[in-house]
Amino acid sequence: MLRIKGTIGDWPVDLSVEMDDADWARLAQNLPTVAVAPSAQVAAQPAAAGPADKLWLAAQDLLRRSGSVEGPELMDELEALAGSTGAAKGLLVRLRHSPKVKIEVRDGVQVFNWVEE
Template sequence: MIRIRGHVGDWPVDLSVEMDDQDWVQLARQLPLSANVQAAKAPVEAGSDDLWLGAQQLLREAGRMEGPQLLAELEALSGSAMAGKRLLVRLRHSAQVKVQSGTDAPVYSWVTAAG
């Protein structure tokens, strides 16, 4: 559910929008993956293949990303801090991901498989 509260001019606004999992998935397909972390992303059940594929696609399309930013994106994608951390660890150990020490944080890069 999305809840929007505030004012439009002098008029108070309190709007609730009910969305099921399929609605979130459809909304996520409409958003560019480089969208701000604040953007609504589809919460998917932890441990699902869709969530893992979404995490891979996020890093693949970004190319490279610092650890804290990637973790924030993964938390937004999964809907929880714990699930985001699990995805980060899974990416770290993936054959398609290279992790290098950055100045302030590790940098995660997507490595294309040599064919």
């Protein structure tokens, strides 16, 4: 589920959107692509994987190698990886909803933790 809170002009917005794996895949296809240094996990993927898939795998690998990262720091790293704030936000949302990631709040800051299955 994706939750969007904010305002449009003076109107408050609180919107929840449920997305299945196919929806996430379509969203990922629209993310900008950048060249990414291959890691063992990315290199092990089939050659048919598209650029958005490789970016998603690289984002997962980044968190997996770190083990645990505070949200603002992770956002900075994803922005450097993806090449734009918008693409980084998309990756952050995907990580937030991944079964391999657990989020805890420490002193008001979200901490993303990689959880091996």
